[in-house]
Amino acid sequence: MSSATDRQIISGFIMALSAAIFWGISGTCAQFLFEQRNVDPAWLVSWRMLIAGLILVTFAIVRKNSDVWKIWRKPQDAVQVLLFGILGMVAVQFTYFYSISLSNAATATVLQYIGPVFVVAFYAVKNRRWPIFMEYLALILALTGTFLLVTHGTWDSLVISEAAVFWGILSAIALAFYTIQPVQLLRRYSAPTVTGWGMLIGGISFSIYTNPWESSGLWDLGTWAAFSYIILFGTVISFSIFLASLNFIGAQTASLLCSVEPLSAALTAVIWLNLQFTFMDWLGTFVIIITVVILTLAKKVKKSKLPITPVERPLSPS
Known part of the structure; x- marks a missing residue:
């Protein structure tokens, strides 16, 4: 293996990890x-x-061999991208951020990470095949991690509100839909094209409901900094470097590295916002991260038997 290839692999690891950290x-x-x-x-x-x-749409337009307009030429593809924007993108974005507002970034991110379990369940029903052992194990771990996170191991009370649990689980279901629905589009068009149009369409449609032209909250330097970070580092830059990492280390490895995202959210919230994250919270987080790792590895086992279950996503909603 040449030193140039080694450098590319190292670059791929750094880019995928950076994307996960930025999302968190x-x-x-x-x-x-x-x-x-x-x-x-x-x-x-x-x-x-x-x-x-x-x-992202602008980036797709200026990219060499751009397919940004081709997606609208076939009526069935146009319908799918509209559905992805209005249902998939809006649902996964709003449920995640609303879950944060009801609990905290760490809890909301970890709860959303059980989404791949719903993806596995969908493909098990669709393909009429029982899940393999690793997927059953992942399901048990996902339930265990969620239980620890929302109850701290006790059966008689929740440590976060029922609304936060509801919206967190809804966020995971939305992530599953967001992961499954655009699969055919992503086989025919580039990820920047599909995700860019999905976000733009979702933003336009959701604006009818939210009326974003009216200012919200208190705006100072800190507000502008956090808002700018979410747009630039938490969306555009993280998405771009994650896609670039796929060329060097592949989707499976990149997806495994993205499991760092919940840890990034938890550590940042603890250090910056003084979030009280207990031992049970950390334990539940690690158990759910292990769930994602197992499901990603399970894809390799099933690759020769079933269509690939798309655990990795075109763009993290975080």
């Missing part, structure tokens, strides 16, 4: 905006999708 910090920035600047989650979702979508 983005969730903590959102928590800061909700808790300390009184920014409305729906308002933030609207502007994130509008601005990031516009940037």
